Amino acid sequence: MASPLGTAVGWLVSWLLLQTGMTLWEGAVASSTSVLRSSLRLPSGPKLLLQHSPNVTAPLNGTAILNCRIRHIGARQVSWGRDIEVLTGGLSRFTDDRRFQPLHQEYSQDWGLRILSVRASDAGWYFCQISTSPPVSHQIYLNVVEPQVEIVGAPELYINRGSDATLTCIIRGAHKAPENVRWTHDSKLVQYDLSRAGVRIRTYREGNNSISKFLIERAMPSDSGEYFCDPDGLQQVKVTVHILNGDHPAAMQTGGQPCHRVTSAVALLCCWLLLLLTPTSPC
Known part of the structure; x- marks a missing residue:
């Protein structure tokens, strides 16, 4: 028959073994749960990717696309608005202005707002908003640029007969280069x-400007008249070319007024200076 001391020791050993087994089992369960959560990577809620939701610059009369990229959106909706006006919700348009269109493709993280025929008044702050509680919003600024087109030396150019001349058209402020000039x-x-040989056109990009050059070789009287520079999607500009017979050689490819008008103005100024410098006799 076992002594009371031996029985107590046996019970103590059994209890220690049981506790050790429970601790090991709980550790294994916790480890398995951690691995499972790590593999699932459960989202905590929608996340805006700001680097893919930037401010936008669009040309006047062009098209602007504002974008918000959102992860883990689930069944929530995205709305677009400006100031206190809601323009779109999901894929529905709420504004009466048909130029505003919601953009989204199934399974895509991008929620966009397309604005057609952009106006100068469209510039400003817009927001995309996620239907969480409370709502999560992100603001995007739309900058509208109005390209400027000019011909160097316009409105009039004077070119000597038989000489070469270049008409230069500069397009400033366009968000992208026009496909054709x-x-x-x-x-x-x-x-x-x-009917006219010896003409060449070269169009290229220089910094933020587009430049188109039109070369006229051995100018002749039939080259006189109005020339238009007409870039795609932008307003055309004109210059009037006059072909001279050599009477005013200094007028070659000169913008503005004819040379003889400038000469007359200089002569008048010289006379005025002469009168100021000439001493007057006493009365």
Whole structure:
């Protein structure tokens, strides 16, 4: 028959073994749960990716697309608005202005707002908002730029007969270069006018500007008239070219007024200075 001391020791050993087993089991369960959660990567809620939701610059009369990229949105909706006006919700348009269109493709993280035929008044702050509680919003600024088109030396150029001249059209402030820049003379596209050889057109990008140069070789009287620079999607500009017979050699490719007007102004100024410097006799 076992002694009371031996029985107590046996019970103590059994209890220690039981506690050790429970501790090991709980550790294994906790470890398994941690691994499971790590593999699932359960989201805590929608997340806006700001680096893919930037401010936007769009050309006047062009198209602007504002975008919010959102992860883990679930069944929530995204609305777009400006000031206190809600423009769109989900894929529905709430504003009466049909230029505003919601953009979203199933399974995509991008929620966009397209604005057609952009106006100067469209510039300003817009917001995309996620239907959480409370709502999560992100603001995006739309900058509208109005490109400027000019011909260097316009409105008039004076070119000596038989000389070479270059008409230069500069497009400033365009968000992207126009695909085509057309030059016309007497309503004809100069590059397709077979009656006039010796003309060349070169269009290129320089910094933020687009430049188109039209070279006229050995200018002749028939080259006189109005020339238009007409970039795609932008307002055309014109210059009037005068071909001189050599009477005013200094007027070659000069913008503005004819040379003889400038000469007259200089002569008048000289006379006025002469009168000021000439001493007057006493009365």
